[in-house]
Amino acid sequence: MPVRRRRSTALAAAVATAAALGATALATVGAGTASAAEVPLKDYELTWGIKQSYRTYVTTFAKGTFTPAEGATQAAGNGAFTFVDGTGAYDSATHVTNLAFKGSLAVESKAHGFVLTLSDVRFDSADAAITADVTRDGTTEDDVPLATVTVTREMKDMATTLTARAAEVFGSAGYEGAAGDPLTLTRKTPTEPSPTPTTGAPTTQPSPTATRTQTQEPEPTATGTTSSAPDPTASTSASATATASASATAPATDAPTQAPAKGAIADGTLGWGVKESFRAYVVGPIAKGRVTVSGGAAQAAGNGAFTFKDATGTYDTDAGKLTASFRGAVNFKGHETDGTYGLDLTLSNLKATLDGGTGTLTADVNSLGEAKKGVVLADLKAKSADLTARDDVITVDDVAATLTGAGAEIFGNYPAGTALDAVDLSVALSDDAQLPGGGTGSAGGSGTAGGTGGTGTTGGTGSTTGGTGSTIGGTGTTTGGVTGGGSLASTGTDLPGPALGAAAGAAVAIGAGAVFAARKRRTQR
Structure with a gap:
């Protein structure tokens, strides 16, 4: 037992x-x-x-x-x-x-x-x-x-x-x-009152915060500092006094700036990881591939998300509309056999649109040498319909991205409606606006820092047809080692290996939809 x-x-x-x-x-x-x-x-x-x-x-x-x-x-x-x-x-x-x-x-x-x-x-x-x-x-x-x-x-x-x-x-x-x-x-719900404090009881009318904590069970929290407890009344009074004083004497420095209601975007960045499990699969033990970026795009360390920059486009804060295109490309390559890749997918020229909190994310796609422009990869939904400029920068983070039918054809194994990685958008409305990360509208913000994973390609090296890479399921379909720059080559073990077993490895390979759907399209041409 x-x-x-x-x-x-x-x-x-x-x-x-x-x-x-x-x-x-x-x-x-x-x-x-x-x-x-x-x-x-x-x-x-x-x-x-x-x-x-x-x-x-x-x-x-x-x-x-x-x-x-x-x-x-x-x-x-x-x-x-x-x-x-x-x-x-x-x-x-x-x-x-x-x-x-x-x-x-x-x-x-x-x-x-x-x-x-x-x-x-x-x-x-x-x-x-x-x-x-x-x-x-x-x-x-x-x-x-x-x-x-x-x-x-x-x-x-x-x-x-x-x-x-x-x-x-x-x-x-x-x-x-x-x-x-x-x-x-x-x-989930308030419970019975906690015991009345035996020390540090206030001598004047308690603040709303003090009243709430005396009538409801307190929340477990962690300060990570000292185990001694400050006097709650003194802390509350000091905070209230300091806040009131600051409100009376200091200007509201973080109030939204009076940016133009609409106009042309000076610069901007887009952060997106496509899908974490897809990145892991590409560089993992099945595809044994690599991820590279080019054209000014960057990738966060540890096989992280991508940042595309140098935005151009338009905005209208009154109407809640934004259209922004970004420079940079990302290439996913794997399943190499005798120099031919079963997976060779490049996304470039990403474009995000928002109108009242909803929109789309499109990209130019090159899969095994087959190019398509302006493919709508994802539907976007922001947390709010408002586009508020602060210090001449519009920032919209954690925008939900959902795979479209056209995107499902590109990635194969993921069905339409699958949740993709969230999208982060920041656009500068003037040349001297400071983008997150320290960049300006005139110089271009670098976005998320991290390893770039080497120099990427804009096309696909696996555009030849036929070859042994067109078969699936066998363990001999992936003979290439993991290559590529930065820290990418050593990551991608997210696909559980021991749980698969020898026979299940083939099933996972079959499940790599982006590879085999692309192969299917190529052989049907």
Whole structure:
């Protein structure tokens, strides 16, 4: 019978998180009893997607499923998972938060022959870790450490790093040390009031913040600083005084500038990663390829997203319209056999349009020597319809991108409607406007820094027809080693290898839609 580990709540707690549950909970420090230091918590939810590329692998290449149960849910579009009814405690003496959640998640692929279930998901701020019980082959292992967490005070969108055990559970050695999806902890509903503070009680009418924290259960947060608690009344008063003084004497320096309502774009950048799982596949153990950029485009280190720059186009802030074209190209190349590539795809001349918060993303496409101009790859949807200029720069981040039917023909294995990487847009409205990253409208912003991965090509070297690369499924179809510049050659292990097995490797190769759909189009010409 497995034995559950007891979690540490010692010195590491203060060092790792120094979590503060708001003024009410902090005021209990020094109350004099152990019970006064511990605040019960309940009705919390934990949202974590494990890793976006893993979810894509399961539902596409592995043709598998995620099945949440016992209250757990999954966001639409193969999104993140939420575990519910979190209960636990916060210790204001050690600043440790422990929460255990209900819900289970079954992951299954009959095609690749694996079944596993995650349950009893737990968060421990002292260890800064996520653990879960893992059931495989009828055997359950308790408290498997899946990821470490960079704990923040707000406990929202906290960065996670997958562990060696996660790499084993999810079937990819490359997951060890890799970034997982962000983690968020929230309280679903308010609960009973917390104990009345025994120290630092205000002598005057409390602020709205103080009133709220005295009548609701405090949120678990983490300061990452000191374990001593400041006087909540003094902190609130100082902040309020400073804020009021600043409001009365200082100008509103971050108010939107009076940019022209409409006109020509002076410059701009577009950040887009196409799709994380596709980048990983190209440079991974199946395609054994490389990603290169050219024409001024850049790629973030670690096989990251791309930045295209030198925008031209027009904008109209009153009408909420924006049209911007960008320089730069990215080439994906893989499945090399005797100098011929089964995958050779170039995207260039990207163009983004927004009108009332919705729009499209188009590109010129060259796949195995077959060129198409202005292919609508994705439908775009911004979080807001407004296009507000600040310091003569319009910035629209985290624009949702959804694969179109035309884009599905290019990438093959991904069906229309698949969520792609989000798009980030920044355009300068004047020559001296400062773009994010330090560039100006006249000089051109460089966008995201990172390795460029060498010099790219604008066309395709695999335009010849025939060749041994036209067959699929066999292990001998990919003989080329991983090449290319920068850090790209060593990345791309996101496709879980051990979970596939020798026979499943061929199935994953068949699932590489961008390669084989392109081959099909070439042989049909």
